[in-house]
Amino acid sequence: MPTKAIDPPGITWLRVSPKYVTVRLVEWAIGNLIAVVVLSLPLIFVLLGWWTWPPLWLAVTAPSLMLILAVWRLVLIPRQVRAIGYAERDDDLLIRGGIFFQRVMVVPYGRMQYVDIGVGPLERWLGLCTLKLHTASAGTNAQIPGLPESEGARLREQLSARGEARLAGL
């Protein structure tokens, strides 16, 4: 599996809930379908004879390219969700994500300034939440989406407790 490419060896990743695929699908639908529909409007107008510009080939190409991109993103969603993982080690938390653009991040417990839990309407309906870690660096964009609520709460408590025990200054 290509997701192993840059992972440090010997880590057993905890995966996020498969239900998170639904959240991503809805987000996908809202974003991409609207884009495809909007880009199709010129095509409809041209076909109806209301507009003379753009030429038909352009009116067809733009929405179909968008559609191909959208379908491509749709196909990737389940794999992307499966690629998200996290692992608690003794002194730090590892987070990974991405298939094409992979990222592995290590956040030491002692460096955490605070932990956020965010729940959107869709996530609430599915019983999921998003955990976000903040350090003194704005570059630490560490979030774990699609955690089951109980796991999110457990992780937050765990992280806070460990952060306190290993608290370091800046």
Place this chain on the structure above:
Amino acid sequence: MEAAGDAGPAGVSPGNADGEWLRVHPASPFVRGWIALAAIGYFFGRDIFERLIQGGPLIDDRMAGRAPWLLAAGSVILVLAILGFIMTWYFTRYQVAEGYVRVKTGFLFRQQRQARLDRVQAIDVVQPLLARIFGLAELRFEVADAGESAVRLAFLRMDDARQLRATILARAAGVTPDPESPDAVVQEAPEQTVLSVPPSRLVGSLLLSEQSVFVLLGAVGSVLLSVLTGNSGFFLYLIPAALGLAAAYWSSFNKGYNFTAAISPDGIRLRYGLLDTQAQTLPPGRIQALRVFQPPIWRLFGWYRMHVNVAGYGAAGGNGEGGSRTTLLPVGTLADVMTMMSLVLPDPGTPDAARIFAAGINGRENDGGFITTPERARLLAPLAWRRNGYAATDTALLLRSGRWWRQLVVVPHQRTQSIALHQGPVARRFGVADLVLHTTAGPVVPRLIQADVDVARALFQEQAARARAARKRQTSEQWLAQVAPATPIAEPPALSGQLAPSEPLAPSQDGPQNG
């Protein structure tokens, strides 16, 4: 100004004033608000002045009937403004006690702010031109919030500002006031100037900056254009551009003039400025990351520029105020760079520091033990692949990059916040990955570019372990508690570009090492 007597307590010594609330200097609202006063004066004065010159009546005939009203309104505004200044001054009080600095402001909406002294990231004493004329100074106390200064005391008398700075730094360092003589004035820590930038070099660096190259290109371009089109009126459009450039050069010159760096047990002191002067104090261990940079033209003269990330200064980039505050050295030789490096990193964590740092700044391939991009990935960076690389010492990670725009980034292990590995599809094709160290906001962005995947992965693990070990060694924010009173920086740092191997900060060096 009848309140001048009130400033007495502030004038004695803020050092002995535990628990006592003090006010800033009574003249400060006027120094701060002089622009507003000048604007009011200009608004009313200009009209009268013009009439006087034209020989007309002092007040317009049509307005004559309403003149008393206008005058009354004007004076009310003036009185209100002055009253506002006085109220602001009266209700702004500060206190340094029990390990906190507290400031109360506001009379309708009151605010009390307190900041822990041992959380200080930097203290600046700033003197704008007008304050300098009056012998006043502003004190800025920075904590790690990457934005505005936590506490700004504007304005104090220069001596008071320096005294307060010494007091705050002493408390922050962990010096407790002597119980038998709590009134003893804290002595300002002795300092030793280690380098200064001569004005000639500053001017040279400005003339040879990247900015000048664009100016030259622009000038050549516009001459060509006007010759080709035969339209010399075209130059008129360049006047605003020229004015803007002159302002930019002036601002850089004004900020960089007379730059001196000094070392004291309280930390690194930087002083600079021609009209507006500024003195920054960076306590030990507050520098989160450091960058040595050399644009291509500067290589002719062997000049370098250094920037730092300090938690309190934030991300302000460019030529603005934040830009000058994050400049550790506006222009310096290799020896100057080495000197500053030895101040920032008193323990380089390697016996061969001078060679490794020099290799990081100027070297390529594996001089100084740097590990570079593998040859198979040279297509990704055809010029820079021999330079892009890293080396790790016991105390810091060195990241080198750039063939023409040479850059070396140094991140102390104990300052690393989090670490990430990135790999895109192209990088995967070539078997390389990028390693990013996250530090506080600032001009320095530490990134190891295109390292071999296995090397990057190993470094990711090692770096996490090294940062962990370094954090364990660092126990307290109070730097005297970490470093024995006889600090290694008390002796003059080597000026010759050789880093004296000083004592390690702590005896245990248990992190895994990778020369």
